[in-house]
Amino acid sequence: MTLQEIVRQLDRFERGLTIYAANPWQPSTNALVARPGDDGRAPEEAVAAGCAYFLEVFMALAVLRDLHGLRGREPSEMEKCARLIEYAEWLRSDATDYPFIKWNFPVTMMIYCNGCGRHFDIVVTSKDSADHRCPACGKVHAFGLEAFIRKAMEQGKRMLRKTHGCR
Secondary structure: OEHHHHHHOHHHOOOOOEEEEOOOOOOOOEEEEEOOOOOOOOOHHHHHOOOEEEEEHHHHHHHHHOHHHHHOOOOOHHHHHHHHHHHHHHHOOOOOOOOOOOOOOOEEEEEEOOOOOOEEEEEEOOOOEEEEEOOOOOOEEEEEHHHHHHHHHHHHHHHHHOOOOOO
16 A cells, blocks of 8 residues: 555544555555554554554544645645655654644544543534543543644654664
8 A cells, every 4th residue: 555545545544543654755655554563663564564653643634634725625645645744754853833733623533531441522612621521431531632732743753763663
């Protein structure tokens, strides 16, 4: 599978999965989507395919969400690939500001309840923190989009510092 083929069907993948791609990154790059190992490293199938960490599916979806609005039309698969590559390269840089995501509220998201172990949908109306009650067990979770994005970017940068693919 190529990076372009993954982008074509990105919304079909489970958001908790990770995209692994071979270097150099381009739309025709060999890539796959899989769950990282428990230690955060690339799974055997990615290593065997010559692929390393590229991006998490949920971050790729977030990066592409506003591309349509910015272009005034549906972006091509090539434009989507270019945006994801740009973001992945930004992750590997020392830059701390991130100009790629602009949110149009309300946004529907899914969060994990550490009380009952289930995921549930929430509607986020701003970047600020708000409480959301799990419909299954009633546990209240504070969720702030700004903190979530910052944490996701830090996690992505941490994953890059690991030696992906080494066992």
